[in-house]
Amino acid sequence: MNPQPIPAGTTLIIRGGKAMLPDGDWHAPPRVDIAIAGTEIAGIATNFAEMTGATDELDARGHLVVPGFINAHYHSHDVLAKGTLEEVPLEAWRLYALPPQYPPRSVEEVHARTLLGALECLRSGITTIQDMLTLYPFEDRHLDAVMGAYEQIGIRVIFSLQYADRKGLETIPYWKEVFPPQMHALLSGAAEPERRLDLLGHFEQTCLRAPPRGRVHWALGPSAPERCSPALMARTMELARRYDLPVYSHIYESRGMALQARLTLPEHDGSLIKRLAAEGALDPRLNLAHSVWLARDEIDLLAESGTGVVLNPQGNLKMKCGIAPIRALQDAGVRIALGCDNCSCSDAQNMFMAMKLFALLAAVSDPIPGPPQTGAALRAATEAGAQGARLGHAIGKIAPGYKADLTLIDMSDPSWSPLNSAVRQLVHIEAGRGVRHVMVDGKVVVRDRQLTTVKEDQIYDEVEKVMPEFRRDFDGISARVKRLQPWLDVAHKRMVTTEMEFDRVYSPF
Numbered sequence: 001m002n003p004q005p006i007p008a009g010t011t012l013i014i015r016g017g018k019a020m021l022p023d024g025d026w027h028a029p030p031r032v033d034i035a036i037a038g039t040e041i042a043g044i045a046t047n048f049a050e051m052t053g054a055t056d057e058l059d060a061r062g063h064l065v066v067p068g069f070i071n072a073h074y075h076s077h078d079v080l081a082k083g084t085l086e087e088v089p090l091e092a093w094r095l096y097a098l099p100p101q102y103p104p105r106s107v108e109e110v111h112a113r114t115l116l117g118a119l120e121c122l123r124s125g126i127t128t129i130q131d132m133l134t135l136y137p138f139e140d141r142h143l144d145a146v147m148g149a150y151e152q153i154g155i156r157v158i159f160s161l162q163y164a165d166r167k168g169l170e171t172i173p174y175w176k177e178v179f180p181p182q183m184h185a186l187l188s189g190a191a192e193p194e195r196r197l198d199l200l201g202h203f204e205q206t207c208l209r210a211p212p213r214g215r216v217h218w219a220l221g222p223s224a225p226e227r228c229s230p231a232l233m234a235r236t237m238e239l240a241r242r243y244d245l246p247v248y249s250h251i252y253e254s255r256g257m258a259l260q261a262r263l264t265l266p267e268h269d270g271s272l273i274k275r276l277a278a279e280g281a282l283d284p285r286l287n288l289a290h291s292v293w294l295a296r297d298e299i300d301l302l303a304e305s306g307t308g309v310v311l312n313p314q315g316n317l318k319m320k321c322g323i324a325p326i327r328a329l330q331d332a333g334v335r336i337a338l339g340c341d342n343c344s345c346s347d348a349q350n351m352f353m354a355m356k357l358f359a360l361l362a363a364v365s366d367p368i369p370g371p372p373q374t375g376a377a378l379r380a381a382t383e384a385g386a387q388g389a390r391l392g393h394a395i396g397k398i399a400p401g402y403k404a405d406l407t408l409i410d411m412s413d414p415s416w417s418p419l420n421s422a423v424r425q426l427v428h429i430e431a432g433r434g435v436r437h438v439m440v441d442g443k444v445v446v447r448d449r450q451l452t453t454v455k456e457d458q459i460y461d462e463v464e465k466v467m468p469e470f471r472r473d474f475d476g477i478s479a480r481v482k483r484l485q486p487w488l489d490v491a492h493k494r495m496v497t498t499e500m501e502f503d504r505v506y507s508p509f
């Protein structure tokens with residue numbers, strides 16, 4: 001076939017990779033050349049002509065080219081707590097891991113942890129993260145450190161601050177009655193009311209109204225409806241509509257959260273989703289992380305309103321929360337994205353793991369065989385995350401006009417030999433070992449498995465410097481949680497034994 005002319009403005013050609021194109025065959029993807037002009041994909045052809053002087057080239061022969069993964073639920077605040085916990089149910093985990101438990105952090109720590117989390121994501125082929133960040137107490141210099149780190153490392157970020165105006169203690173079943181009152185001050189949630197500042201107003205002034213930043217897309221992060229008053233949710237949705245922003249929140253991760261809704265929302269049939277519907281908050285802009293304990297009629301409300309979910313199978317299993325009703329969500333037509341959640345509960349920022357678990361848990365979420373799940377897993381890890389971020393026109397696909405956010409996987413590896421189905425081997429076999437080059441916004445940020453933007457050793461050094469203080473505080477917090485353990489156990493046992501109309505946890509007998 002005659003070579004095709006290189007599109008005008010091309011700065012880089014990715015040559016000869018097998019590309020997962022939106023309408024292509026994902027089992028046997030075609031070998032193509034991809035022309036990049038600046039930050040965008042300019043054209044795709046079987047064979048572009050020889051380079052001109054101004055054009056760079058990346059040899060992708062023997063590689064699978066996939067859209068950069070979109071980690072649609074992530075919190076950079078506890079990157080340093082990876083690998084610290086196991087067999088801790090969600091409600092107790094909050095007390096170990098979440099920022100309101102900790103003394104104020106140093107700017108150096110905030111910078112180091114942000115870089116480290118982004119590094120792990122990039123090295124795993126993730127080009128976009130939704131960072132739902134709790135900065136507690138909020139300080140502008142911490143936000144500046146986060147933004148500086150993201151700018152330096154070159155990842156794309158959909159950034160939201162996590163906020164709430166109801167205290168965590170009020171939102172967890174039985175805690176208030178089980179714990180002696182003198183201990184109540186020790187119990188907090190994912191985000192606590194900010195006492196000194198109107199955080200949302202401050203975010204609007206300093207971020208939404210500020211000049212745009214490259215690769216930063218703003219979002220809103222009401223922590224969870226049970227932690228936000230109707231007035232705060234209404235203000236959130238008004239801002240979201242006015243600035244056309246995506247909104248990220250948590251819903252029904254654990255049995256305790258569904259139970260709390262049953263106990264506290266009789267006027268909404270015990271349903272947080274019905275509460276959100278009554279408040280006009282169900283909307284295509286809204287993304288609900290976890291969605292493990294949704295009831296059937298709640299799934300229908302999400303589907304009707306275009307509200308999306310972000311599943312986090314790694315954390316949901318580790319925190320003993322259960323298995324989301326994946327097949328029911330799919331059958332209803334709910335948008336499903338995927339995330340890796342906190343480092344202390346997932347613990348890996350790795351969308352290969354998330355995709356594989358998604359496909360496996362879809363299999364056990366309905367005993368009757370349904371549609372193949374590997375394509376659905378890849379779409380959840382790419383296109384659906386983009387749509388939820390209101391960036392479906394810009395990222396998540398390999399197509400002309402889309403941002404050049406791409407991950408190249410080296411197929412000279414046993415995972416890929418023999419090549420029977422690219423999408424099945426991507427989801428069920430590849431675990432991240434093959435990620436060789438990663439491009440964000442047309443720039444190669446990982447080349448030959450090494451970050452190009454910041455020296456990786458510098459990041460590890462920054463982390464080591466702040467770890468003594470983090471470890472000291474983590475040990476202090478762990479000792480405090482151990483003192484609370486007898487009451488935590490009583491409340492947890494009541495939570496998991498109170499009657500519910502369905503279950504999401506495996507029960508052998």
Ligand SMILES: [Zn+2]
Pocket residue numbers: 073074075250289341342
């Ligand atoms: Zn979360």
